[in-house]
Amino acid sequence: MSRFVQLHYLTVYPPSNPNRDDQGRPKSAVFGGQPRLRISSQSIKRAARISDVMQQALQGHMGARTQRIGEVIEQALKDAGAEGDAARDAAKQIADVFGKLDAEAEKKGHVRTRQLAFVSPQEQALATELAQKAIAGEPLPANAELKKMVLRTADGAADIAMFGRMLADDPDFNREAAVQVSHAITTHRALVEDDFYTAVDDLKTAAEDAGAGFVGDAGFGSGVYYLYACIDRDLLLENLEGDRDLAARAAEALAEALAVSTPSGKRNSFAHQTRAGFIRAERGAQQPRSLAGAFFQPVEGALMAGSVAALQQMAERMDQAYGPCAEANALMDVEQGIGSLAEIKAFVRGAVLDD
Structure with a gap:
């Protein structure tokens, strides 16, 4: 039985800054006592969620992380012919289901929650339906009962099922993530570099000084990044109400x-349009394990080939030490011409569909 699907990616990033820290520089980490560049799990998951791949494959089954659910409901009511004040009052009552309302935003005419809420399509539809009933004069129940009528612990929102959600005021409706995604780190030693740049004023005359119109600096970095993700198939199915095909x-x-x-x-500054150069997909019932230890000692020399070799060697050593950590695996290696993304996708799909 394949409860877990584990995915290991090696991806080359050219000089770029895809994920910045509070100073605007590439995020970093120390691993194995050596500096590495890092891309946060949060940014990777968001990039995946909003990608054309997921938006198209899971159309109608994607939630929205937002503070503006009240404004969405209010607009839906107005589009249906409701008066402005009545629409706003109903939207405020329903939006409170997803979190406490933001008083400062309300002063500016906005119906927003103080925290972001991950809202599924089904919950949004139920919320709008109840708001329409309130407009029609039907009294709504108290907030606690209202929440039970709107919030769900499982439904067809694939991204919420995968990445989970936390509702601080209503933990009964939290969803545990069925997918774990690591921070991506370079497999080798890597430092942030500095770019000093200038901008020229096109309308500056030759009679003026030769200086630039603007000068600045920006950080960037490059390298081979290791990313690990693990899918708990059983939890994914549970979060999706047992819909195996959707899972x-x-x-x-x-x-x-x-x-x-x-x-x-x-x-736009660095054009880091990149794709994974190596993927190892695994399926099995054994407890998951990352292969990040392959890079505790930084890779040197031919970085991509060395990273692939280190990753494969670590997988073999794990199997020797613990027994087979996966029942089957599939590989894609661009440099060696082995496998394809289509084969990886078919492998992952089969792991979820098979009993």
Whole structure:
């Protein structure tokens, strides 16, 4: 039985800054006592969620993380012919289901929650339906009962099923993530570099000084990044109310999105349109394990080939030490001409569909 699907990616990023820290520089980490560049799990998951791959494959089954659910409901009521004040009052009552309302935003005429809420399509539809009933004069129950009528612990929102959600005021409706995604780190020693740049004023005359119109600096970095993701098939099915076909579509779309999507930071400046050069997909019932230990000692020399070799060697050593950590695996190696993304996707889909 294949409860877990594990995915290992090696991806070359050219000089770029896809995921910045609070100073605007590439995020970093120390691993094995050596500096590495890092791309956060949060940015990777968002890039996957908003990618064309997932949006198209899971159309109608994607939630929205937002503070603006009240505004969405209000607009839906107005579109249906409701008066402005009545629409706003109903929207406020329903939006409170997803979190406490933001008083400062309300002063500016906005119906927003103080925290972001991950809202499924089904929950949004139920919320709008109840708001329409309130407009029609039907009294709504107290907030606690209202929440039970709107919020769900499982439904058809594939991204919420995969990445989970937390509702601080209503933990009974939290969803545990069925997918774990690591921070991606370079397999080798890597430092942030500095780019000093200038901008020229096109309308500056020759009679003026020769200086630039603007000068600045920006950080960037490059390298081979290792990314690990693990899908708990049983939990994914539970979160999707047992819809096995949807779970398979979600897992397949995720496997592709992690291979082809990248965080968008500074993309126009660096054009880091990159794709994974190596993927190892695994399926089995054994407790999952990352292969990040392959890079505790930084790779040197031919970085991509060395990273692939280190990853494969670590997988073999794990099997020798613990017994087979996976029942089957599939590989894609661009440099060696082995496998394809289509084969990886089929492998992942099969792992979810098979009993």
